[in-house]
Amino acid sequence: MPVNDDVDAVRERSDSDERAMNPADSDGSQQSTAGDGSQPSTATHTLPINELFHSLQGEGKLAGVPTVFVRTSGCNLRCWFCDSYHTSWEPTHATMSLEEIVSTVEQYTQTTHVVVTGGEPLIHDDIVPLLGRLDEQGYHTTVETNGTIYRDAPIHLASVSPKLASSTPTAATDPNGDGEWADRHERDRIDFEALARLVDAYESQLKFVVTGRDDLPEIEEIVEGVRARTDSHVRDTDVLLMPEGTTRAELNETRRTVAELAAEHGYRYTPRIHVDVWNDAPGT
Numbered sequence: 001m002p003v004n005d006d007v008d009a010v011r012e013r014s015d016s017d018e019r020a021m022n023p024a025d026s027d028g029s030q031q032s033t034a035g036d037g038s039q040p041s042t043a044t045h046t047l048p049i050n051e052l053f054h055s056l057q058g059e060g061k062l063a064g065v066p067t068v069f070v071r072t073s074g075c076n077l078r079c080w081f082c083d084s085y086h087t088s089w090e091p092t093h094a095t096m097s098l099e100e101i102v103s104t105v106e107q108y109t110q111t112t113h114v115v116v117t118g119g120e121p122l123i124h125d126d127i128v129p130l131l132g133r134l135d136e137q138g139y140h141t142t143v144e145t146n147g148t149i150y151r152d153a154p155i156h157l158a159s160v161s162p163k164l165a166s167s168t169p170t171a172a173t174d175p176n177g178d179g180e181w182a183d184r185h186e187r188d189r190i191d192f193e194a195l196a197r198l199v200d201a202y203e204s205q206l207k208f209v210v211t212g213r214d215d216l217p218e219i220e221e222i223v224e225g226v227r228a229r230t231d232s233h234v235r236d237t238d239v240l241l242m243p244e245g246t247t248r249a250e251l252n253e254t255r256r257t258v259a260e261l262a263a264e265h266g267y268r269y270t271p272r273i274h275v276d277v278w279n280d281a282p283g284t
């Protein structure tokens with residue numbers, strides 16, 4: 001049963017307070033508050049948190065595993081289909097200290113799995129000490145990332161989701177209707193150096209959100225591009241095809257095509273269990 005009550009611990013601040021206390025650029029990233037270069041105690045670190053809840057991991061190699069989700073706010077990309085709109089297009093302005101995050105995670109005693117997701121969690125400096133604290137406490141950490149940023153941190157599974165051309169918010173697909181982010185999104189969405197570093201450093205999965213058959217040539221191009229730059233063996237079963245859709249009705253449109261593509265090409269199909277079970281309910 002998904003639980004979302006602990007997000008009450010998130011302290012809401014006004015937009016002006018947030019900007020004054022945590023200078024951030026338009027991607028919503030947050031730099032460490034240790035202005036003198038020293039490493040202060042984690043109690044002084046904060047992260048923008050959109051929600052913190054317990055549910056089942058819905059996607060990927062660990063699908064079905066009870067998991068605590070820490071969803072950060074802020075992203076350097078703007079996929080038109082983003083399933084966490086309030087972390088990218090309209091990021092919330094709420095923060096939690098690392099102490100608050102860890103103590104809230106510890107309340108869910110039924111699991112030792114934590115997913116750090118977003119948004120793009122790796123844009124924030126303080127994600128590194130958070131992952132360090134969770135590792136020290138014995139948690140298995142999965143980081144859900146778009147693969148454009150590398151961080152050296154205790155990550156047990158890097159769930160890397162490169163964004164395809166079909167994700168670009170054109171004027172026709174942009175939820176704001178103006179296509180303002182299209183050029184930046186298109187410029188930044190693939191970074192082969194970051195992808196290869198993530199795959200080399202961590203156990204990983206390459207998870208693609210697939211809108212239809214037209215996405216396959218680009219997926220194969222990206223997989224081969226990563227393989228050419230990494231010393232790691234990227235198996236076909238490390239490549240996950242996931243149907244685009246944030247509601248059961250939308251998944252019904254894409255699920256079969258994506259499953260057939262996976263079977264045809266030897267890749268792994270991943271469901272979206274949370275959508276199948278809870279549809280688009282928040283906190284799942």
Ligand code: SF4
Pocket residue numbers: 075076077078079081082083084087088118119120146163
């Ligand atoms: S990279 Fe992820 S969080 Fe960022 S806009 Fe795309 S789907 Fe949303």
